[in-house]
Amino acid sequence: MSKHIPSRLYLSEEELPKYWYNLRAFMKNKPAPMLHPGTLKPATADDLSAVFCKECIRQELDETTELIPIPDGILEFYRAYRPAPLIRAYFLEKALGTPAEIYYKHEGTNTSGSHKLNSAAAQAFYAKQDGLTSLTTETGAGQWGSAMAMACAFYGLDLTVYMVKISAEQKPYRKALIETYGATLIPSPSNTTEAGKKILEKMPGTNGSLGCAISEAIEKAVKTEKCRYVLGSVLNHVLLHQSIIGVECKIAFDKYGVKPDIIIGCAGGGSNLGGLIAPFMGEKLQGKSDAKIIAVEPASCPSFTRGKFAYDFGDTAQTTPLIKMYTMGNGYIPPAAHAGGLRYHGMNSTLSQLYHDKFIEARTAVQTEIFDAAVKFAKIEGILPAPESSHAIKVAIDEALECKRTGEKKTIFFGLTGTGYFDMSAYMQYNAKTMSDHIPTDEELENGFASLPKV
Numbered sequence: 112m113s114k115h116i117p118s119r120l121y122l123s124e125e126e127l128p129k130y131w132y133n134l135r136a137f138m139k140n141k142p143a144p145m146l147h148p149g150t151l152k153p154a155t156a157d158d159l160s161a162v163f164c165k166e167c168i169r170q171e172l173d174e175t176t177e178l179i180p181i182p183d184g185i186l187e188f189y190r191a192y193r194p195a196p197l198i199r200a201y202f203l204e205k206a207l208g209t210p211a212e213i214y215y216k217h218e219g220t221n222t223s224g225s226h227k228l229n230s231a232a233a234q235a236f237y238a239k240q241d242g243l244t245s246l247t248t249e250t251g252a253g254q255w256g257s258a259m260a261m262a263c264a265f266y267g268l269d270l271t272v273y274m275v276k277i278s279a280e281q282k283p284y285r286k287a288l289i290e291t292y293g294a295t296l297i298p299s300p301s302n303t304t305e306a307g308k309k310i311l312e313k314m315p316g317t318n319g320s321l322g323c324a325i326s327e328a329i330e331k332a333v334k335t336e337k338c339r340y341v342l343g344s345v346l347n348h349v350l351l352h353q354s355i356i357g358v359e360c361k362i363a364f365d366k367y368g369v370k371p372d373i374i375i376g377c378a379g380g381g382s383n384l385g386g387l388i389a390p391f392m393g394e395k396l397q398g399k400s401d402a403k404i405i406a407v408e409p410a411s412c413p414s415f416t417r418g419k420f421a422y423d424f425g426d427t428a429q430t431t432p433l434i435k436m437y438t439m440g441n442g443y444i445p446p447a448a449h450a451g452g453l454r455y456h457g458m459n460s461t462l463s464q465l466y467h468d469k470f471i472e473a474r475t476a477v478q479t480e481i482f483d484a485a486v487k488f489a490k491i492e493g494i495l496p497a498p499e500s501s502h503a504i505k506v507a508i509d510e511a512l513e514c515k516r517t518g519e520k521k522t523i524f525f526g527l528t529g530t531g532y533f534d535m536s537a538y539m540q541y542n543a544k545t546m547s548d549h550i551p552t553d554e555e556l557e558n559g560f561a562s563l564p565k566v
């Protein structure tokens with residue numbers, strides 16, 4: 112008889128992880144280095160120091176230290192909302208009639224509503240340690256802005272959030288949450304920066320874009336004393352902070368004797384997926400596991416499945432260092448979709464290398480299918496998921512039904528990255544059956560690829 116698995120796989124305070132897992136240290140084929148866009152030489156700590164905090168840069172460039180201790184000042188904050196629940200989906204298994212075991216890690220229980228707080232806390236702590244007094248960032252869907260606002264309130268830093276104008280209008284409660292935690296929210300483009308003014312002059316009626324908001328936030332950080340910029344995904348130090356997700360799961364699974372066969376995560380810039388899989392991928396790279404790892408992306412923004420593996424800018428204004436990644440091209444503007452957190456043209460460089468080397472598989476789904484899965488999950492498991500997270504739910508259900516067909520008793524594990532409380536207008540559209548799907552044509556993709564820099 113195998114051990115009884117409770118509905119929640121608890122960890123005691125002593126069992127909580129005290130380190131992050133640096134996946135790159137376990138890779139033979141490391142991700143290609145970031146390049147300085149002017150010299151095309153690998154970016155140095157010096158190149159990055161005007162924009163980012165010191166420790167984040169050190170972590171960004173560290174591809175050899177396997178386990179990185181989490182400072183006490185961050186552990187203290189993590190203890191306020193971690194461990195995130197690791198749940199055995201008994202209700203879902205029963206409803207699907209599958210022989211598979213299904214587990215999920217629920218990162219949406221903190222007030223900001225997603226996993227993003229794990230890196231927000233770390234980045235705010237390091238900024239304070241550097242003696243900075245303020246930070247800037249951008250937010251699209253609003254989850255990252257909410258997380259940074261919470262973290263800055265805790266560590267005592269001022270924060271300016273450039274929120275894509277259309278999102279600030281469509282998600283007034285996200286805006287209110289960010290302001291409640293004390294951050295200054297500026298709809299972007301704005302006339303507080305040269306980048307914003309330029310765009311407003313060229314396109315007076317624009318709704319804004321993530322690329323533009325990034326440019327404004329970087330400009331403001333560089334021009335303000337004791338201020339730096341923080342980013343919520345894509346970069347390797349963000350993935351490192353998110354490894355707390357996977358390490359907690361690994362400790363709990365080992366305690367209960369569970370070994371996942373299939374691990375599934377949604378992929379926007381790659382931070383939650385990279386964090387979720389970190390210790391499991393580490394074992395896979397060492398030949399100790401043959402778990403299947405699946406990234407799920409929106410059909411409207413298919414970086415892995417239809418993108419190119421090439422050096423590209425991280426932002427539309429072409430100001431960041433060049434990153435070798437699967438990308439749609441920095442000029443690709445994904446069609447409007449409700450999973451705003453997945454509307455990014457590129458993908459983290461570590462995950463891109465692992466996908467290129469066939470350690471990760473990728474799938475796409477359209478948003479009506481995603482909401483079918485989201486609503487099913489909400490009714491059965493009781494948790495209202497974020498549209499982004501529902502990409503992973505969709506594929507977990509597919510895999511569980513495949514087990515039902517074949518009779519195989521696999522262990523399926525997915526990341527539930529956030530709650531859908533702030534996405535009710537999307538659920539309203541779904542309920543009213545006015546939601547549409549958009550799959551870009553090859554021609555639309557070619558337009559995006561045309562923006563790739565010639566390196």
Ligand SMILES: *Cc1c(COP(=O)(O)O)cnc(C)c1O
Nearest residue numbers: 344379380381382383452499529
């Ligand atoms: C931002 C976000 C994502 C996607 O970002 P990654 O960096 O790819 O993890 C997924 N889910 C939620 C709820 C988010 O807020």
